[in-house]
Amino acid sequence: xxxxxxxxxxxxxxxxxxxxxxxxxxxxxxxxxxxxxxxxxxxxxxxxxxxxxxxxxxxxxxxxxxxxxxxxxxxxxxxxxxxxxxxxxxxxxxxxxxxxxxxxxxxxxxxxxxxxxxxxxxxxxxxxxxxxxxxxxxxxxxxxxxxxxxxxxxxxxxxxx
Amino acid sequence: xxxxxxxxxxxxxxxxxxxxxxxxxxxxxxxxxxxxxxxxxxxxxxxxxxxxxxxxxxxxxxxxxxxxxxxxxxxxxxxxxxxxxxxxxxxxxxxxxxxxxxxxxxxxxxxxxxxxxxxxxxxxxxxxxxxxxxxxxxxxxxxxxxxxxxxxxxxxxxxxxxxxxxxxxxxxxxxxxxxxxxxxxxxxxxxxxxxxxxxxxxxxxxxxxxxxxxxxxxxxxxxxxxxxxxxxxxxxxxxxxxxxxxxxxxxxxxxxxxxxxxxxxxxxxxxxxxxxxxxxxxxxxxxxxxxxxxxxxxxxxxxxxxxxxxxxxxxxxxxxxxxxxxxxxxxxxxxxxxxxxxxxxxxxxxxxxxxxxxxxxxxxxxxxxxxxxxxxxxxxxxxxxxxxxxxxxxxxxxxxxxxxxxxxxxxxxxxxxxxxxxxxxxxxxxxxxxxxxxxxxxxxxxxxxxxxxxxxxxxxxxxxxxxxxxxxxxxxxxxxxxxxxxxxxxxxxxxxxxxxxxxxxxxxxxxxxxxxxxxxxxxxxxxxxxxxxxxxxxxxxxxxxxxxxxxxxxxxxxxxxxxxxxxxxxxxxxxxxxxxxxxxxxxxxxx
Numbered sequence: 001x002x003x004x005x006x007x008x009x010x011x012x013x014x015x016x017x018x019x020x021x022x023x024x025x026x027x028x029x030x031x032x033x034x035x036x037x038x039x040x041x042x043x044x045x046x047x048x049x050x051x052x053x054x055x056x057x058x059x060x061x062x063x064x065x066x067x068x069x070x071x072x073x074x075x076x077x078x079x080x081x082x083x084x085x086x087x088x089x090x091x092x093x094x095x096x097x098x099x100x101x102x103x104x105x106x107x108x109x110x111x112x113x114x115x116x117x118x119x120x121x122x123x124x125x126x127x128x129x130x131x132x133x134x135x136x137x138x139x140x141x142x143x144x145x146x147x148x149x150x151x152x153x154x155x156x157x158x159x160x161x
Numbered sequence: 162x163x164x165x166x167x168x169x170x171x172x173x174x175x176x177x178x179x180x181x182x183x184x185x186x187x188x189x190x191x192x193x194x195x196x197x198x199x200x201x202x203x204x205x206x207x208x209x210x211x212x213x214x215x216x217x218x219x220x221x222x223x224x225x226x227x228x229x230x231x232x233x234x235x236x237x238x239x240x241x242x243x244x245x246x247x248x249x250x251x252x253x254x255x256x257x258x259x260x261x262x263x264x265x266x267x268x269x270x271x272x273x274x275x276x277x278x279x280x281x282x283x284x285x286x287x288x289x290x291x292x293x294x295x296x297x298x299x300x301x302x303x304x305x306x307x308x309x310x311x312x313x314x315x316x317x318x319x320x321x322x323x324x325x326x327x328x329x330x331x332x333x334x335x336x337x338x339x340x341x342x343x344x345x346x347x348x349x350x351x352x353x354x355x356x357x358x359x360x361x362x363x364x365x366x367x368x369x370x371x372x373x374x375x376x377x378x379x380x381x382x383x384x385x386x387x388x389x390x391x392x393x394x395x396x397x398x399x400x401x402x403x404x405x406x407x408x409x410x411x412x413x414x415x416x417x418x419x420x421x422x423x424x425x426x427x428x429x430x431x432x433x434x435x436x437x438x439x440x441x442x443x444x445x446x447x448x449x450x451x452x453x454x455x456x457x458x459x460x461x462x463x464x465x466x467x468x469x470x471x472x473x474x475x476x477x478x479x480x481x482x483x484x485x486x487x488x489x490x491x492x493x494x495x496x497x498x499x500x501x502x503x504x505x506x507x508x509x510x511x512x513x514x515x516x517x518x519x520x521x522x523x524x525x526x527x528x529x530x531x532x533x534x535x536x537x538x539x540x541x542x543x544x545x546x547x548x549x550x551x552x553x554x555x556x557x558x559x560x561x562x563x564x565x566x567x568x569x570x571x572x573x574x575x576x577x578x579x580x581x582x583x584x585x586x587x588x589x590x591x592x593x594x595x596x597x598x599x600x601x602x603x604x605x606x607x608x609x610x611x612x613x614x615x616x617x618x619x620x621x622x623x624x625x626x627x628x629x630x631x632x633x634x635x636x637x638x639x640x641x642x643x644x645x646x647x648x649x650x651x652x653x654x655x656x657x658x659x660x661x662x663x664x665x666x667x668x669x670x671x672x673x674x675x676x677x678x679x680x681x682x683x684x685x686x687x688x689x690x691x692x693x694x695x696x697x698x699x700x701x702x703x704x705x706x707x708x709x710x711x712x713x714x715x716x717x718x719x720x721x722x723x724x725x726x727x728x729x730x731x732x733x734x735x736x737x738x739x740x741x742x743x744x745x746x747x748x749x750x751x752x
Contacts, residue, residue, distance in 0.1 A: 045347055049750050058331025059750055060355070063347030067337045074348065 005076050007046055011039050015047075019054045028055060029065060033072055042073045078113045078120035080158055084136040087126025094147070095134035099123060101148035102136075105155055118158075168236035183227035183238055184212060192240055195249060195278055197256070197368055198317035199228040201690045203326050204366070209317050210252045211278065215239040224248050250282050258288035260369065261299070261312035268553065269370035274685060275315060276369075300343045304353040306375055306530040307361075311343040314371035319686075320344060320363035327362040327672060329647030330477075344371075347750070356749030358476040359528035360646060360670040361679010374527045374680055378558055380548045381521055385427045390513045393428040394499045395419065395523035397435050398589030398675035399552045401701035402525065405682040406556035407566045412697035414705060417571025422559050424572060428521070430511070431574040435581030437499030438588040438597070440723065441470065442714035444492040444740050445594075446601040447731035449665055456664075457636070463487045465641075465656065465663035468594050470494045472532035473670025473679075475744065477646050482653055483746035491741040493545075495588060496522050496529055497538050499578070500545035501739045506727050507578050515543060522549045525589070525678035528670070537742050551680025577719045583614070583706035584714045590699035591644035591674035592619035592627060595667040599631055599640070600713045606633045614712045620703075622673050622695045626652055640665045645672030676702065 018035040022028035032051055036043050043051075048062045055062075066072045084090075084099040099110060102121060106114050110123040129135045132144025136151060143154055164179040170187050177186045187194050198209035207226040214227045217237040224244065239245065257279060264270045278284075299312035318335070321344060325331045332355050336343050346355035364372045384391050404415035423431050445468065455462040469475060469490040478485055493501070500520045508515040522529065532538065533546040550558070559566055573579075584600055587593035596616045603611050618629035619640065625648030631638045641663055643652045649668065656663060671677050673695025684694050711717060728735050 045350060045750055048347060058325075058334070058356070059347045060334035060345075061331055064334040064336060067348070068335075 005040075005042065005044050005046065007040065007050075012050065015039055015050065016054060019051070023055070029057070029062070033062075033066060033069075037072050040076075042076045044074055044076075076113070076117070079118050080139050081120045081122065082136065082138050083122045083124040083127070084110075085125075085127050085129070085134065086123045087130065087133075089126070089130035090134040093134045095136070097148055098134060098136055098146055098151050102151050102155065105152060119155075166232050166234040166236075168232050168234070168238060170238040171241055177232055179232065181232045183214060183216070183225075183230050183232055183236075186232050187214075187227065187238070187240060194227050194240055195281070196228060196686065197274060197278065197315070198319060200319050200322065200366060200686050204317070204319045204322035205229055206318055206322070209256065209315070211249055211256075213245060213248050213252070215242050215245050246282075250284060253278060253282055253284045254286070254288050256315045257284055257286045258291070260289070260315055262286070262289075267313070267370040268373050268376070268557065269367075269683070272683060272685065273370065274368035300345060300349055302345050302349055302352045303375065304351065304357075304359075304531070305534050306359045306527045307352055307357065307364075308373050308375050309345055309352065310371055310373075311345070312371075313369050314344055315369060316342060316344065317368060318344075319366040319368060320372055323362040323366035327645060327647055328358060328360050328670070329650065330356055330358060330481075332357045333363060350750060351752065354750060354752045356480055358473045358480070358646060358670055359526075359531055359679070360473040361527045362671070364527070364679050365677075365681075365683055367683075368686065374551050374554065375530060376554065377530070377548050377550050378554055378561075381550060381558065384519050384521065384548065387519075388517070389519040390430070390517050391428045391519050391521060392430045392432055392503050392507075393423050393426075393521045393523065394432045394434050394437070394496070394503070395423075395555075396496065396525055396529075396589060396675060397438065397586045397593075397702055398525040398678060398681065398698065399523050399555070400705075401589060401676050401698040402681045403552055403556060405684075406553070407559075409567075411684075411688075411692060411694065412701050414701040415566075416705070417573065418566060418569040420574050421569045421572040422564050422566055424574075425564050425569075426558065426562055430576055431579060432499065432503060432507070432576045433574065433579040433581055434495045434499045434522070435585035435588070436578045436717070436719065437495035437497075437502065438585035439582055439714035439717045439720050440498050440502065440740070441492055441495045441588075441594075442584060442597050442601050443720060443724070443731045444498075444736055445469070445490045446598050446605065446714075448490050448492060449598065449602060450605060451732065453638075453664060465639075465666045466490055468598075468665075468667045469742075470588065470594055471669040471671070471675075472526065472528035473646065474649075474668040476528060476531070476747070477649060477670060478668075479744055479747045480749055482649070485653065485656075486744050486746065489744055491743065493538070493740055493742045494529075494532060495585075496524060496532065496549075497545045497742070498740050500533075500538075501540060502578065502723070504543055504545070505540060505739055506723065507576075510577075519547045520545070522546045523552065523555045524549055525552050525675045525681045526671075527551060527679045529680070535742075540739055552678075553680060553682055556682070577722075580717065580719045581709075582714055582717045583709035583712035585717070586705045586709070587702050589675040589702050590620070591622060591669055591672075591695075592616075592642045592667065593674060593702070594669075595619045595640055595642050595665065597714060598665070598667075599638075601715050602638075603631065603633050604713060604715060610713060619667075620699075622693065622699075625672070626655075638665065639663050640667070642667045644669045644674055646670045647672075673699065 022031045052059045113120045166179045197211045207229045212228045302309040324333045400416040404413040467488045504515040530549045533549045538545045584597035619642045627642040676698035677695045
């Protein structure tokens, strides 16, 4: 629980506006959840309750969908999201060492967020860049043919920013 | 006229309406198909795959689930082939892998639908012993009334559907996916704070023992062994269902045996909440007359008045419609009234210090466990009711003590506060509270009794909302009866709409009323399809009403005596302290 979650008024206002739009069409839940994830960075129970009230569904049902898809998260994520691919091709070319290196550097395990809220480390499935294996990503930017040194250097760049 | 289609099942031809499923058609032929997740009208999701059959379509024979596949003309179905048998066995093995077997301490041991299937198909738990399939750490969720234990859950989804379709609350749902899926409130948030009303429809829907009441039998055993003066009291609906746990047909009234069994268990005194129900009518009826009187004078008053006997309904209104709390009658429920009177009135009569009296309540309901623990349910530091157990728990207690229930001759309790009228006993069925109240309200206003005490308009289970108009003193009193929490929003809409001035509305959280409460014996899904539990059990109560010489609460001689020598007047000073309560607005997911 590195980052405390607080809903800001303007975020709530934006989500409510989006929900009002989505309600015009059938199946408003999925687009609403995508917006909520974008606006708040995560969908904890507080946000689920808001969505439940607006859509007239139960909190448990909203949560069922949120926890079903890995795209949505319950806990706040860090400012930068690091994904290390543990797909077959990357794994055999040593992506586990990259994950271990980043994990050691940031002192967090896969799935966790640093205390300062700067980084979230995720172990991902194949991201479809097997030709560049092993790969990792930071905020969607792909680092190919990587190794622990490349990873450490990339982290340093972000730390200096 | 529905279209009819002809199909063949196991070589037998049958003609059924085209709306039938293959399972329906097989049942019509008397062919048994195993089933687990299927609960007619409630859960038809084809999740468990235990009901598979072989269906021949053209050159191909396919294995399909019979619970949702519709019949078609010329269909050829086989339920008894080797291939079907293998498929059912495999599916049961996979389900068994997800289940924690501790049947000896499971409350469903004697009527577990899953265990029955495992026995029938002689299943080896091969996969349960493999580390790849066996279940990970269990998820549990406890409260004072309710226990959820995911280690027994087989993810059939029956509880989820029951919560949505019967209670309308949708408290339970699947969390996460794949191997780590579990059923609970969102993120397993504590159930007390998840909008749950403790109606227990999920418990009745569960085919295994993953959901159950919080077991309080140890507390009862402790009290029975202590030096306290133990008084047991039971709700009207208990006597209409307890017999089912001992093999009696549904709807058998086992009142006399129940009394005797309770004496044999060692309770010092046996009383009856039916008496408390009679007192409830005096208080609630008077409260209604006061409100109606003000209304007729044109004074400002909150109407319609709502009944307050069903603790599930109380939790519902507190959570979902707090703006209507002023409409609620302040009269406590019969359970609490009976408890309070036992300690503050009856104790003196029998010469026992009220501090040494412990009241055990047997209820068809798990919400009653919560109700008894509400902070306001006490007077002078003495709790109204000490322990609440369900009908199911009582049956377990009787079995544990080796009492041969079916061999009991039956007794009648000596206690005066076990004397009840026909009006008190029908509280256990939907419409019962309203009917009992109207009998008294009519008599008070008209100065004479109703010519026919049976008010049929408020009985029955066909409609979730029943409306009736009773002519009293030239006034049309509009009443409504709502049962099943899922119907409450519609009633609230009608009230808010204001097209009709309702005066008095009865609410019960369970469909059919207390006879179908969450603490009653659990009825196998297939039996639920074939019989209407609510009607069968209610019959027992209505025949007790009919057989009673006194059918109106205000003529109960003990009630009269109670007011004469103790309470003085209904809704008076003493009643206010002992028999009336207050309510709190609640919010789900607030902690």
